[in-house]
Amino acid sequence: MFHKLLVAALFFSSIASAQTNAGDKLPVDPKVxxxxxxxxxxxxxxxxxxxxxxxxxxxxxxxxxxxxxxxxxxxxxxxxxxxxxxxxxxxxxxxxxxxxxxxxxxxxxxxxxxxxxxxxxxxxxxxxxxxxxxxxxxxxxxxxxxxxxxxxxxxxxxxxxxxxxxxxxxxxxxxxxxxxxxxxxxxxxxxxxxxxxxxxxxxxxxxxxxxxxxxxxxxxxxxxxxxxxxxxxxxxxxxxxxxGSLTNPPGVRPRSYAEMPPYKNSSAIFATDKEATNYSASLNYSAFKNAEPTTVGAYRKDLVQGIFVSLMNQRLQELTQKENPPFIYGGVDFGSYARNYDAFSAFVSTGTGDVKKGLAALTEEVERVKKFGFTAAELDRAKKTRLNNIERAWNNRDKTESSAYVDEYVGNFLTQEPIPGIEKEYEYAKSLLPGITLDEVNNVTAVFKDEKNKFIYAMGPEPKAGDSLPSEADLVAVVDNGSKLELTAYEEKNIDADLLKTMPKAGKILSSTKDAV
Ligand SMILES: [Zn+2]
CATH class of the missing domain: 3.30.830.10 (Metalloenzyme, LuxS/M16 peptidase-like)
Structure with a gap:
């Protein structure tokens, strides 16, 4: 898959910009x-x-x-x-x-x-x-x-x-x-x-x-x-x-990194605490090895993954705008706590609401994307938003706080996170984004889609007297059931999502539109 992407990147970048080639090393911001x-x-x-x-x-x-x-x-x-x-x-x-x-x-x-x-x-x-x-x-x-x-x-x-x-x-x-x-x-x-x-x-x-x-x-x-x-x-x-005078002690042991083997089965844990206020649940797939990009081609691959994440988050956010939403906040990520690894995870917070219902809705959205992917209209919007965001960052390039640069350099030292600088990032966005296809974005699921074993954790306050929380087996069942759901593909709403946000009682308007369809 990587090879295919690289070839595609070469092709698209060569028509978009003569200076951007997939094999080019990512530069370091000349200002640092x-x-x-x-x-x-x-x-x-x-x-x-x-x-x-x-x-x-x-x-x-x-x-x-x-x-x-x-x-x-x-x-x-x-x-x-x-x-x-x-x-x-x-x-x-x-x-x-x-x-x-x-x-x-x-x-x-x-x-x-x-x-x-x-x-x-x-x-x-x-x-x-x-x-x-x-x-x-x-x-x-x-x-x-x-x-x-x-x-x-x-x-x-x-x-x-x-x-x-x-x-x-x-x-x-x-x-x-x-x-x-x-x-x-x-x-x-x-x-x-x-x-x-x-x-x-x-x-x-x-x-x-x-x-x-x-x-x-x-x-x-x-x-x-x-x-x-x-x-x-x-x-x-x-x-x-x-x-300058610090010295390395003699006979040092090498700095090594821990392996992160895949899950052997699906399991769950529900952790509670007296002082917790909100329920949340997280669905975790096994981690996979992943290095930070060092070339423009690999940077482009990260860009594709970033678009996937923002599209997924957009869908989850849309669900929170429904009447009686299944959760109040949701998101996905490819990060991990383990050096040199990434892992796909999805998360919802349900406030004081039913965490099992939230996890079920989250599972359904992940399964829907695994099965049907995203739509061309969604991808178009995501590309525009990303370009706008980078353009805004570029416009504000003289207003970046020192603490933000510091965080980038910490990341560069520890994980070789690229630091090409905003000028280059804006250039890459302009030349790479137009060539990114829906197939590529949908193919991001390839790294986790067939993974059977997952780890689920839920957390929140202890239940009130007489109430009970879903068991760990319940949580596993909700997620395992996901692959058996009869799902339909996502449908574009008639009303622009941005417009909706500005209207009062957006949820109600949305549901009446749905009835009319
Ligand atoms: Zn401490």
């Missing part, structure tokens, strides 16, 4: 300087005056809970906490006091996060006061190789992590703690939730966390990102000064 220090540390520098007198700094470490040994479960996350507990140049609480003094949110999990595959430190520095920037770089450098890990600080942090493990960061977090091991069944991800294992947090030897820090916080796995009101020369000088 990407470089590597001799020790392997990567840096991204981009001057940007939105806003003025502010520089966004990030230390991105390409390690997370996946790299923990069995005896270290939870210590990638705890290492992130320890960064705020004292470093060579900032004694305990000094970093937090400094962050407070410059008016940025402070503390672990606010200025940093740890996931399966990465740990990211976030430092927005207002540069109106002399010395702030230098201090910011001092802190970033200390996080990279000078965290002190004093015995007493480690002991005190155990209780804080255990409390976080017990309470989570709210109802959703607590429910995900039950869901994720099932979502990642048969994968290392299932045993490596970043929060770790309470028994290990209580009893690990301090050297275990020091060893994690020493092994995985190494310059070849790091990127420093500097975006904001600063000259590239100054930024480069500061990066070299602060990170």
């Amino acid at each position: 300087t990407v470089g590597k220090l001799p020790n392997g540390l990567t840096y991204y520098i981009r001057p940007n005056k939105m806003p003025e007198k502010k520089v966004e700094l990030r230390l991105v470490v390409n390690t997370g809970s996946i790299m923990e040994d069995d005896s270290q479960q939870g210590l990638a996350h705890m290492a992130e906490h320890m960064a705020f507990n004292g470093t060579k140049n900032y004694k305990k609480n000094d970093i937090v006091s400094f962050l407070q003094s410059i008016g940025v949110g402070f503390g672990n999990d606010l200025n940093a996060y740890t996931s399966f595959d990465e740990t990211v430190y976030i430092l927005p520095i207002p540069t109106d006061k002399a010395g702030n920037l230098e201090k910011g770089f001092d802190i970033l450098e200390d996080w990279a190789h000078n965290v002190t890990y004093l015995d007493q600080d480690i002991e005190e942090e155990r209780a804080i992590i255990l409390e976080e493990s017990r309470l989570g960061k709210g109802a959703e977090d607590r429910m995900f703690k039950k869901i994720l091991p099932e979502l990642f069944a048969n994968s290392k991800h299932g045993d490596r939730l970043p929060i770790g294992q309470d028994s290990i947090i209580k009893s690990f030897k301090p050297d275990e966390i020091r060893r994690y820090y020493k092994e995985w916080y190494r310059p070849e796995l790091m990127a420093v990102i500097v975006v904001g009101d600063i000259t590239p020369a100054k930024a480069q000088e500061l990066v070299k000064k602060h990170f």
